[in-house]
Amino acid sequence: MSHTIALVDDDRNILTSVSIALEAEGFKVRTYTDGTEALRALTAQPADLAVLDIKMPRMDGMELLQRLRKQSAIPVIFLTSKDDEVDELLGLRMGADDYIKKPFSQKLLIERIRTLIRRLEANNGGDQPGGETMVRGSLVLDPARHICAWKGAKVDLTVTEFLLLKALAQRPGHVKNRDQLIDAAYGESIYVDDRTIDSHIKRLRKKFRDVDESFSQIETLYGVGYRYSDE
Secondary structure, eight states: OOOEEEEEOSOHHHHHHHHHHHHHTTOEEEEESSHHHHHHHHHHSOOSEEEEESSOSSSOHHHHHHHHHTTOOOOEEEEEOTTOHHHHHHHHHHTOOEEEESSOOHHHHHHHHHHHHHHHTTTOSTTSGGGSOEEETTEEEETTTTEEEETTEEOOOOHHHHHHHHHHHTSTTOOBOHHHHHHHHHTTSSOOOHHHHHHHHHHHHHHHHHHOTTOOOEEEETTTEEEEOOO
16 A cells, blocks of 8 residues: 655755655655645645654744644654754654654655554554554554544544553553653654653643543653553
């Protein structure tokens, strides 16, 4: 199955060269030169994954991500300038799934895209243990279809949020420290700090409380980590 990648960058040379490389790998590509145009197009016709430049005129990548997250759980990779560590961390805390520093290798970008898609489709297939539907009380997680439901209501999660919740819910009552959650959500491909995990957990709780204001299953053990309670 061919996946559609949205590229958003005000540098037309990057759009052209990366498009050619992705299409050669079998991806479908849609390109946009600014965030406003991309938001309008992705709202009307979603893509499977988006690669966003942070620094763009009119609407930058941060604002675009913020607006996308209000309506979509699309996987997002940020393109950042070489020394913008603050932007990288802020982007991850806002809900991006990965980042790559400019100038970047096209091979690296393609591998990161494939890794993120594999994460989204992790263990796709009911005959595999990781692809089986997980039920924990009122929580239902279906990894094969990337579906999360709470008390019958759908909860839209990003790839990273889904993997974090799955890691916690696999063993209710057992504490996961932040390093374990980082490994579950990101693997070894990128470095993130503890505050990034805390931000993801905060968004997770908000999404569930938007569905059920009494949701309290994700518990914080200060100085230790988090655990999921299905009581």
